[in-house]
Structures are given as structure tokens and as C-alpha cells.
Amino acid sequence: MTVVRYERRGPVAVVTMNRPQYRNAQNSAMTYALDEAFYRAVADDEVKVIVLAGEGKHFSAGHDIGTPGRDAHVSFDRRASLWWDHVGKEGAESRFARESEVYLGMCRRWREIPKPTIAMVQGACIAGGLMLAWVCDLIVASDDAFFADPVVRMGIPGVEYFAHPWAMPPRIAKEFLFTGDRMPARRAYEVGMVNRVVAREELEAETFALAERIAAMPRLGLALTKKAVNQAEDLQGMHAGMDSVFGLHHLAHAHNAETSADSLAGMDPKSMKAAADGS
Ligand code: ZN
Numbered sequence: 436m437t438v439v440r441y442e443r444r445g446p447v448a449v450v451t452m453n454r455p456q457y458r459n460a461q462n463s464a465m466t467y468a469l470d471e472a473f474y475r476a477v478a479d480d481e482v483k484v485i486v487l488a489g490e491g492k493h494f495s496a497g498h499d500i501g502t503p504g505r506d507a508h509v510s511f512d513r514r515a516s517l518w519w520d521h522v523g524k525e526g527a528e529s530r531f532a533r534e535s536e537v538y539l540g541m542c543r544r545w546r547e548i549p550k551p552t553i554a555m556v557q558g559a560c561i562a563g564g565l566m567l568a569w570v571c572d573l574i575v576a577s578d579d580a581f582f583a584d585p586v587v588r589m590g591i592p593g594v595e596y597f598a599h600p601w602a603m604p605p606r607i608a609k610e611f612l613f614t615g616d617r618m619p620a621r622r623a624y625e626v627g628m629v630n631r632v633v634a635r636e637e638l639e640a641e642t643f644a645l646a647e648r649i650a651a652m653p654r655l656g657l658a659l660t661k662k663a664v665n666q667a668e669d670l671q672g673m674h675a676g677m678d679s680v681f682g683l684h685h686l687a688h689a690h691n692a693e694t695s696a697d698s699l700a701g702m703d704p705k706s707m708k709a710a711a712d713g714s
Contacts, residue, residue, distance in 0.1 A: 439468035440490070441475060446483040446650035447643060448476035452567075454504070455491025461563050462499035463506045466537050469567075470514055473548055483650035483657070485552045486642060487571055494556040494580065495564030497594075498538070501704040507533070515540030527689050530698060538566070538595035539681055543674075546570040546665065549658040551649050555642040556580045556620075557635060566596040572661060574628065575642045576620040577635040582628070585615035588710055589700045591687040597680035601673050603628050615711065 440451040450472040452459040459465075476485045489495050499505045510522045513536050521533035545552070554571035560582045568574050568582075584593055592612070593599055599608040603626045611618060623629045633641040649657065669675075688698040695701050702710075 437468070438462075438465040439472050441472045443479070443482060444643070445647070446481060447646045448472075448479065448482040448485045449488060450476065450485060451488045451490050452495060453490045454502075455489075455493075457499070457502040457504070458493040458496035458559055459489045459491065459564070460496050460499040460502050461567070462502070462504050463509060463511055463537055464504065465499075466541055467511050467514070470541060470544070473545055477548055477550060483550065483652075483654060484646040485548065485550055486555055486646055487552060487567065488555045489557070489564075491558075493558030494554070494560045495567055496559050496704075497562035497564045500699060500702075511537075515544045526692065527685060530688050531685055534595050534681075534685070538563070539677065542566050542570045542596040543677075549661065550654075551657050551661060553642060553646055553649075555638060556629070557638055559583075562586055562594050566594055566598075569596065569598045569602055572664075573630045573645070574623075575631045575633065575638065575645060576623065576629045577638040578620055578632055579635050580620040580623075580629075580632075581617040582620075582623050583615060583617045584612060585707060585711060587612050588615055588707060589687075589702050590691055591699075592680065592683050595681060595684055597677045597684070598673065600676070601668055601671070 436453065438453055440453050442449050450469065452465060454460060454465065476482045508522060510520050516536045518532040518535045521529040524532060552571040553573045553575060554568040555575055556568055557577040557580055560568050560580060562584050565582055565584055586594060599612065603611065607626050620629060620632045624632045631641060691700040692698045
């Protein structure tokens, strides 16, 4: 089964994560398939807008930290960075090289896609899933959607693409991270993190209606407008801020590796869920 589906509906390309049995947990195979799909959409002159979707009940449960398809120890042809292959390296060197490429690097690359992107989010949008929604220009969420970054439970200060204080006000970002609680779609709308909240059964129609409206704008105008806003965010420190937090993130991974079972403090999807349910 292909881990990412690609289709075109008029001027809109739809890129769909397709591991519904694992709530679209993102392994490296999916990362590179997403990159391939985005590249294809950018190269196609008929495509004006790109929608990123998740098959099934959930948008994405985050990075793959425990499915049978987990492939963190596999080499891929790197595209987002010039870091050497993480395979065959040890400790922080392996982790830093890998995450520079598949997490921070890929997300930054996708944020710069020169066509408008819309995340169409239902159900869970957790940790690595948040990164995928955040790199999109707009987010349309169904009323059953929820957002969470629970990695502080692993002793880690947020996911690799640290957009939290730009995606929401800093004090809200702290609460979001300190508690690891689920932020419902309605609350995400209130704090300005998502553009629309619609009924679950209307999610697709509303998202495509918005995409069609945007598609009527001139291609270069859209590309330049996107760049203008992205540059403004970077002038507000987003790019440099993420680099500095990436260092803290890797300090946390290294501390975990030094003092516990592994770089994730011995946590897996099961123990993360149990901890969340018990609190
Ligand atoms: Zn990490």
C-alpha cells in the first residue's frame, strides 16, 4: 500500500497520508513520499493550491515511534539538508543528522513550497502531526479535531519544528507544552492557530471551496504573498528561534540517552497514552 496518495482535482492537488491503521504515524518512507508529492504538485503548472490530508479518522498521530513500519534506521536519499547519512553513526551525531534532515529540514523545505498549502485536519493532530499542519499556510479543522504536543513528558521541550510561540500566543504555548493537554479545534480557532472550524461531514467541501477561491488568484501573486508573510515571521525570529530550540531539543535527547533507556526516555506510544490517560 502506498503511504502517500496523490491526486489532482482541477487546480487543487491533494496529498493524502495513507497509514490509517497507524493513525498516519509518519515514518521516513512517508516523509520522502510526501516530499515527492509536494515536488510533483509544484512542478505541475495546472496546480494552484495544495491540500494536505490524512486518510481515516485522524490527521496524524505524529512521528512513528512504534509501528512495525518504523524505519528510523534506514538510509534514504537526503533532500532537505547536506548532513551525512545518520545510519552507521552513533549517539547525538546520528540523531542530529537524522532530525536535521527528516524533521526540521523537511518541514522548513515544505513551508517554503511556492504554492499555497492547506492542512485539512480531522481527529488527532499530535506532535509530529502538528509539524505537518503548521508548515501549511492555512489550517481547516473539523469540530472533532484536536492538537497536542505531549513530548515534554519525555523531558523534551517540544517537537523539532518549534513553531509553538508563532503558531499561538507565547503564554498559551507554555500552557500547551507544560500540560501536554489536547487543544480542541474550537480553542485552536480562538487563539488564531486554525483558520476555520467546520462540521466533520463538511470538512472536505469547505476545504476545497476555500482552495478553489484561492486558486482564482494569480500564481506569482500567491507565491510572492506567501514569501512576504513567511519572511515577516522569520524577521520576528522564527527561523533563528527554531535553530536555538533545536539545540535544546537535542540536549534533551542526549540527556535521556545518558540517564534512561533511550533518547525518548524509554517512552513509546503505549506508555505515552497511559501517562496521558492517567493525568
Ligand atoms: Zn527529536
